[in-house]
Amino acid sequence: MTASDRWLAANRETLHALLASAYGICGELYALPGECDFNLRVECNGPRYLLKIMRDACDPALVEMQWQALERLAERLPDLSVQRLIRTAGGDPTTLLIDHEGRERLAWLVSFLPGQVLGQTRPHTHALLEQIGAALGRLNQALLDFAHPACERQFKWDLRRAAWIQTALDNIADTRRRVLVEHIGRRFVEEIGPRLERLRRGPIHGDANDYNLLVAYDEQGEQRLAGVLDFGDLCRTALVGEPAIAAAYAMMGKEDALAAAESLVAGYHRAFPLQDEELALIFPLILTRLAVSVAVSAAASRERPDDPYVTISEAPAWQLLERFHAYDPNLAEARLRAAAGLDPWPKSSRVVAWLRERSGSFAEALGPARPTAASAIVDLSFASTVGGDDPERFDADLCAGRITEALRLAAAPLGLGRYGEPRPIYAAAAFRAGPHPLAGRRTRHLGIDLFAPAGAPVHAPLDGEVVLARCLPDRLDYGGVVALRHRAAGDWFDVLYGHLARHEVELLHVGQTIAAGQAFATIGERPENGDWPSHLHVQLLIEGCRPAEGPPIGAADPDEFTAWSALSPCPAALLNLSDAAGRWQAIALEALRSRRAARLAANLSIAYGRPLQPVRGWRHFLYDPEGRAYLDVYNNVPHVGHCHPRVVEAATRQMRLLSTNTRYLYDTLTRYADRLVAALPAPLSVCFFVNSGSEANELALRLARAHTGACDLLVMDHGYHGNTTGAMAISPYKFNRPGGPGAADWVHVTPLPDAYRGPFKAADGDAGVKYAVLVEEKIRAVLADGRRIAGYISECAPSVGGQIILPAGFLREVYRCVRQAGGVCIADDVQTALGRLGAVFWGFELQGVVPDILVLGKPLGNGHPLAAVVTTPEIAASFAAGPEFFSTFGGNSVSCAVGSAVLDVLAEEGLQANAARVGAELLSGLSELARRHRLIGDVRGAGLFLGVELVNDRTTLDPATGQASYIKNRLRERRILLGTEGPYDNVLKIRPPMTFDAVAASRLLETLDETLAEDRAQPVTEMPPLSQPVSRPPARLSA
16 A cells, blocks of 8 residues: 555545535545655546645645646647646635644645556657657747746756756766766756756746656557646746756657657647757757756665665666767757758758859869769669678678679779668678667768779868878778868868878878868778778768767768768768769659559558568568668568578579570479479379469369369368469458459368367367368268369468467378368468478478378578479379470479579578477467467467467457557567468468577567557557547536
């Protein structure tokens, strides 16, 4: 029982009497959290109120200030979600209460706002943070002329008075942390405080923390700000303190914390435009507020050393301080300005305009013999392999060789590396925010590169002064680096030249003047140039080089590029180039989508609410144009990993030699067929090669009919076998869907043996046999109608049916019944062949059966179109009695070479064992998630073929389709790709490339755990409240 609960219990009768006498209401009372005062929810069979009981000795002026501010807001912003004052029956704003200890306390009643506090809301979307910022901006504007003596009080939370933290440093025990806060305090005293005194002032809320903001959801599931609570910290101070304080809280616990601040500031600026100097101070004031917070906590910890709440509550503030105390304030300011829709760095625009006016008149950087305009583009983007094949590792030798060859073929005097180009060559730890590929990575180039031989002289484009001349020894750093400072009308800027030879750089000194056209350095050789292919890196620095801190970065994180491109804009004009010639340009996602819509059919769907535009793949990762990595948990086609070099090399090598068809004799065909058959049980020994699983299933249907002379086929409900006419006809997943034609009279649908959702459950040891009996009954019914059965087809482990592992004994009994009825048994192993299930190489082996016809597809070619049908000699002979079979590209020499390479990689890299090991870890981890999250109804699968079924109720199995879609799209936003399947589209589908490792599994489980804790990922009965329109209660209640 909390202190509030105990106080309520002791004063319940007194409180009921107060409510009746002063307000004419009666209802149940419930204690709510409160730091100093008592907050009581009043439930009155419909209306709800909040009764605020102030601490004894509370200054009445503070309460008066609050209710007067609320009345001002009710008058000026009736749509703003703030509490409304309820006056007493006599018209008074407050009343008095004598509690059980004889203490006199002020009491006042306000409307109760429904919703959940922001601190219990997951996630905090950028749209919600913008709403919060806009609400605070409107609130500040509405209260600009509000005046009350209590608003002028001095207290420790007012950022104008933050200098006090300098006197509280001794309370911080940790030396490193104490120095950090001391630095922030000193900067505040020397710089930030004086600047703050010159800015606009007005009343601000001053404490928009996670527990003073309410959130609700609309009917579309979108978050809405439902309330701003607690005006107890209202004071007249610098207006910029409002967005700074709110942003400090908004950043806590966020992976991309500054993006949260951007959203909040954008909303605030839209409602109440910020001035330039205010925007410049927001980031320093965020740090100041955090420093104030930890200083207060440190003092409280000294007073209450055994109180764990103090340590817990200060942890998020310390995490942010340690993460951002050294963050470039100019970069932060540029990011906030850009988010607000302003020019990120106005000085940059002036300098660039000055350069463009004079472009063409500057001395050539590599001298007149090598005009920049004659250069050839060296494409080092993620859409190119010039920089290497592995986007996670830079191979300098390989890259240098490919650049040299590209320039030779182009017959160009030098190569041009584009500004803004996202590059996989920036793969070293120094470019990464963390060790995992999904961590932030600085991929976008902030300069222009001129590729020329080592020793080429470097010339100054205009008169300048040396401000930096150093040699950096680390590999993949700048090597020799020089910065020259130049004047542009009233501004100055620096130009950085990197990857220079050591000798000339060591001859330069800071302050030395360099004339336009003068050679001051030469391009360095490897390894002294940082071990890069020989080139000159040219970068503009608008805010200048700070030699004590070393050269600035030469590549930016894509999420920070807009700001960095203002601080280091494109230097094309300085190199006498047009901006278009020197700048990398991405294909805009929406433009690509529009072109696709114009040229492709509307029923060709696109995954995810916000589509992905991958340009590269590697192992179990995909990369977007800017180099962001996505963990691929979904695509089973690249079976041995995206773009496996062995597979790529096999295809390339064979294409250089011969690409032909099966009308000729060639060893690649028979060798590949031999290898497939060697891995299969007898009597499967005759191969047909085609280009897709759809073609293979169509062919399997023809084989069955040729051998049996019958037409009818038994299929499993929700099965999918391809997109040809015949394959669609045997796919209930398609023909029973909206717009589908329904089953043909020769197709007979049998139940999906789902041991979770079906009539026979996994706990029933005979479930497989019982489901088989249902198939047997269907066979009898078909025969009784005088029809003959050609065969039975099913996936070895139904995928679109919901990632189902068939119950033990099912196929054994079904195959027996089918064969007795004269049919053949077709196993569609397109999804699960080649070791995906871990324990077995072929999916059908999990059931202990051997089919008569085996269909293979997706994994065989690792993305190359290759599929196969393998059958018995007897069935092949029956088929051969009919027309000739020929597939132009089926079994071509290139496809067979690719297929053999896939088998080589599977064996040599132990990928089946990896599937078994990592799959077991995932299955265990997902089962643990099921114990923590009631949305998970079932976890199932084998190896790297797993399903997580989501339900609203574990008894009724009501499918949580909406939550499944939400989770899929939320994971995509967090750069993890998975799909949804099942009859109700409520099963999370996990079937990644076979390279998927323990690190990837851990990342998936961690992120899925966090996402399952979010509001919209809860069972429907536990969803947060819907938002309601703001209603204005009466100013007073009649007695």
